[in-house]
Amino acid sequence: MDEPAAWPTLIGLGRLYGLAGDVFRDTFAAHHELGWPAAWREGATLSGREASLARASAGLLRAFEDAQGRRAEAEAERSRLLLLGGCPAYETTYVDAFARPRELADVSGFYKAFGLRTEGERADHLSVECEFAALLCVKEAIAVASGDAEAAKGCRDARASFLRDHLGTWLALYEEDLGSQARLPFLGAAVAALRAIVAAEAGEMGVRVVERTRSQPEPVPGAPSCDPGPARAA
Numbered sequence: 418m419d420e421p422a423a424w425p426t427l428i429g430l431g432r433l434y435g436l437a438g439d440v441f442r443d444t445f446a447a448h449h450e451l452g453w454p455a456a457w458r459e460g461a462t463l464s465g466r467e468a469s470l471a472r473a474s475a476g477l478l479r480a481f482e483d484a485q486g487r488r489a490e491a492e493a494e495r496s497r498l499l500l501l502g503g504c505p506a507y508e509t510t511y512v513d514a515f516a517r518p519r520e521l522a523d524v525s526g527f528y529k530a531f532g533l534r535t536e537g538e539r540a541d542h543l544s545v546e547c548e549f550a551a552l553l554c555v556k557e558a559i560a561v562a563s564g565d566a567e568a569a570k571g572c573r574d575a576r577a578s579f580l581r582d583h584l585g586t587w588l589a590l591y592e593e594d595l596g597s598q599a600r601l602p603f604l605g606a607a608v609a610a611l612r613a614i615v616a617a618e619a620g621e622m623g624v625r626v627v628e629r630t631r632s633q634p635e636p637v638p639g640a641p642s643c644d645p646g647p648a649r650a651a
Contacts, residue, residue, distance in 0.1 A: 429463025438547025
């Protein structure tokens with residue numbers, strides 16, 4: 418892996434992770450978050466990713482404005498997709514059913530290693546995973562600013578592993594599902610921007626993120642199967 422970034426860059430990166438995660442919180446509403454677009458622009462500039470995220474950021478900010486202008490429709494869509502289960506923002510939705518407890522425990526293990534626990538939301542929710550990535554960026558920034566190379570490396574290594582094993586693995590499938598079910602572009606644009614951030618970070622840290630593919634449908638007990646082989650885990 419390359420050398421850690423300067424601490425202001427890490428603060429900006431953490432800001433982007435946090436802002437992307439905020440979009441998927443239950444209480445988020447574009448018409449109430451008037452400062453969100455400016456905060457996103459500032460985060461992109463501070464992180465040094467203004468150019469590399471230009472296309473994704475432009476699409477996201479246009480979609481934010483669209484959601485502001487269609488308040489009722491945007492609120493109804495958030496309820497339908499995120500709250501009522503139309504397109505839930507949970508990583509283990511994209512994991513084979515038998516592997517879900519293990520994956521959820523692994524996500525929680527990352528948090529526990531840093532003395533954290535989740536409240537009010539499951540550990541694999543997109544907003545929680547983004548918040549954790551943001552926290553690791555801030556902790557690394559503090560370590561870099563204070564000259565603690567060992568602590569900085571620990572935070573950076575943890576973030577690299579978390580992107581590789583969890584946050585980076587399911588965003589493509591989630592963006593695809595939002596694209597097929599959402600009528601407004603905002604949620605999908607937020608995931609697209611987050612994917613761009615993860616891809617840039619993974620590239621800089623030399624991490625290979627393998628995006629999950631869809632599992633084959635689980636067979637119905639007693640029903641004939643056209644496929645004699647076992648179901649393939651994502």
